[in-house]
Amino acid sequence: MRDVFSLYSKKVMEHFKNPRNVGEMENPDGIGHVGNPICGDIMELYIKVKNEIIVDAKFKTYGCGAAIATSSMVTELVKGKTVDEALKISNRAVAEALGGLPPVKLHCSLLAEEALKSAIDDYFKKQGAKR
Amino acid sequence: MKRIYLDYAATTPTAPEVVEAMLPYFTDRFGNPSSIHSFGQEGKAAIEEAREKIANLIGAKQEEIIFTSGGTESNNSALKGVAYANQHKGNHIITTPLEHHAIIEPCNFLEKSGFKVTYLPVDKDGLLNPEEVKKAITTKTILISAMHANNEIGTIEPIAEIGRIARERDIYFHTDAVQTFGHLPINVDELNVNLLSISAHKLCGPKGMGALYVKKGTRMVSFMHGGEQERRRRASTENVPGIVGFGKAVEIAEEKMEEEAKELTILRDKLIKGIFEKIDHVCLNGHPTKRLPNNINVSIEFVEGESMLLNLDMEGIAASTGSACSSSSLEPSHVLLSLGLSPELAHGSLRFTLGRYTKEEEIDYVLEILPKIVDKLRSMSPLYKKAS
Ligand SMILES: Cc1ncc(COP(=O)(O)O)c(C=O)c1O
Ligand code: FES
Numbered sequence: 001m002r003d004v005f006s007l008y009s010k011k012v013m014e015h016f017k018n019p020r021n022v023g024e025m026e027n028p029d030g031i032g033h034v035g036n037p038i039c040g041d042i043m044e045l046y047i048k049v050k051n052e053i054i055v056d057a058k059f060k061t062y063g064c065g066a067a068i069a070t071s072s073m074v075t076e077l078v079k080g081k082t083v084d085e086a087l088k089i090s091n092r093a094v095a096e097a098l099g100g101l102p103p104v105k106l107h108c109s110l111l112a113e114e115a116l117k118s119a120i121d122d123y124f125k126k127q128g129a130k131r
Numbered sequence: 132m133k134r135i136y137l138d139y140a141a142t143t144p145t146a147p148e149v150v151e152a153m154l155p156y157f158t159d160r161f162g163n164p165s166s167i168h169s170f171g172q173e174g175k176a177a178i179e180e181a182r183e184k185i186a187n188l189i190g191a192k193q194e195e196i197i198f199t200s201g202g203t204e205s206n207n208s209a210l211k212g213v214a215y216a217n218q219h220k221g222n223h224i225i226t227t228p229l230e231h232h233a234i235i236e237p238c239n240f241l242e243k244s245g246f247k248v249t250y251l252p253v254d255k256d257g258l259l260n261p262e263e264v265k266k267a268i269t270t271k272t273i274l275i276s277a278m279h280a281n282n283e284i285g286t287i288e289p290i291a292e293i294g295r296i297a298r299e300r301d302i303y304f305h306t307d308a309v310q311t312f313g314h315l316p317i318n319v320d321e322l323n324v325n326l327l328s329i330s331a332h333k334l335c336g337p338k339g340m341g342a343l344y345v346k347k348g349t350r351m352v353s354f355m356h357g358g359e360q361e362r363r364r365r366a367s368t369e370n371v372p373g374i375v376g377f378g379k380a381v382e383i384a385e386e387k388m389e390e391e392a393k394e395l396t397i398l399r400d401k402l403i404k405g406i407f408e409k410i411d412h413v414c415l416n417g418h419p420t421k422r423l424p425n426n427i428n429v430s431i432e433f434v435e436g437e438s439m440l441l442n443l444d445m446e447g448i449a450a451s452t453g454s455a456c457s458s459s460s461l462e463p464s465h466v467l468l469s470l471g472l473s474p475e476l477a478h479g480s481l482r483f484t485l486g487r488y489t490k491e492e493e494i495d496y497v498l499e500i501l502p503k504i505v506d507k508l509r510s511m512s513p514l515y516k517k518a519s
Contacts, residue, residue: 039455064456
């Protein structure tokens with residue numbers, strides 16, 4: 001029997017309660033800023049990259065429980081990955097890492113995926129500019 | 132963990148006295164009220180007693196009360212029942228953008244079958260203007276439906292005046308009084324209504340139990356065809372325990388209503404004042420004084436409603452929001468949008484609705500916890516830094 005009745009899985013609630021890597025970053029190498037067109041939520045993702053490896057990630061999110069938990073999870077997932085590996089992280093992978101999301105909340109994980117892509121895009125742009 | 136329930140507009144706990152009154156009607160007194168034997172007549176007497184209590188509380192005649200399965204059925208029956216029975220007179224219906232889905236959806240349905248629906252304008256507090264009703268009426272208008280008080284923002288509407296306008300023009304007038312019945316005094320003659328919907332579970336009665344007041348002489352079609360129950364207006368064997376529970380809930384409400392409204396108003400105003408003192412960038416949704424005694428609805432900027440609800444829930448507090456994120460349609464509350472609120476403000480809305488068992492300590496606890504939650508979420512919000 002369940003002792004706590006909750007819309008979300010334990011893992012989602014755990015990340016929602018104690019989100020990892022919240023906040024802004026000084027001198028990030030890439031910033032992703034995306035809005036969820038479906039419900040109007042907003043996520044900002046900052047990454048620090050050294051030798052093509054994402055060494056740090058931080059986020060700020062305005063959104064529902066799923067949006068906050070997926071933001072938190074995606075920052076965890078990217079750390080230590082190369083930029084190319086990180087580009088392959090899909091919203092489904094983020095949702096799965098959280099033990100799944102209710103079907104109506106799957107779109108929230110897109111926010112995380114897009115914020116990541118947008119941050120990496122920004123990183124590439126900045127790199128290009130440097131060269 | 133202690134749990135604090137502040138979502139009485141969604142539903143209320145069934146009062147223990149109500150449960151007790153219902154119990155014998157599941158077991159010993161199980162008869163079918165249509166049966167002529169003593170088992171049946173015992174059930175029949177019980178439902179008539181409940182009917183009388185409800186009729187008395189709203190100044191109606193007993194035969195003008197039809198039991199239904201809840202507010203939704205009452206609203207559906209009223210709208211469709213009147214529309215279909217009067218389409219020879221016209222096809223125009225007037226309602227408001229504030230209505231519960233149980234009015235909006237039947238209106239959408241009726242529009243698909245040839246009726247025209249006009250939605251009245253509302254002001255920023257969600258108040259209707261009776262003059263606008265006059266303007267909206269055409270020669271084809273057969274029905275006006277406007278809610279007595281809104282379930283989200285608590286605004287109490289000038290129903291009597293709208294009713295007078297309808298009556299002068301011989302147009303049927305319905306009001307959804309689900310949020311006011313048993314909480315505010317209602318008199319069907321003073322409100323000038325032909326039809327009025329009520330629901331038991333909003334006044335500490337059982338769920339799945341409601342009623343529709345239908346003024347004598349109102350032309351409407353029945354929505355359940357079958358047996359002869361409810362004067363053939365609503366066939367199906369009566370929910371005797373539910374009806375008995377409804378009657379008991381009404382009896383208690385009648386006795387406590389005035390005092391409860393006074394006490395809740397004090398708690399309501401304390402909570403509103405406390406929120407404004409402790410949190411910046413907040414606005415009150417709904418009318419400041421023409422407001423249900425138990426309703427607090429605020430928009431808190433830069434934070435999203437569902438994440439506030441989840442945080443409150445983790446602290447044992449149950450509330451509600453009009454945020455897009457917490458609706459399955461992913462659209463913000465149509466009520467908040469109709470007030471002219473931006474989607475962002477609707478997103479950050481939070482509703483607390485108090486009730487019979489709410490204690491002052493619970494309000495104090497919310498005032499202690501909520502500012503911390505808002506701080507935490509704002510520190511995560513990309514919108515906050517830009518504003519601050
Ligand atoms: C204003 C209003 N109308 C109708 C309803 C529907 O009532 P019920 O849940 O009894 O069908 C509700 C409550 O959900 C309500 O608040
Ligand atoms: S981000 Fe709005 S529903 Fe999740």
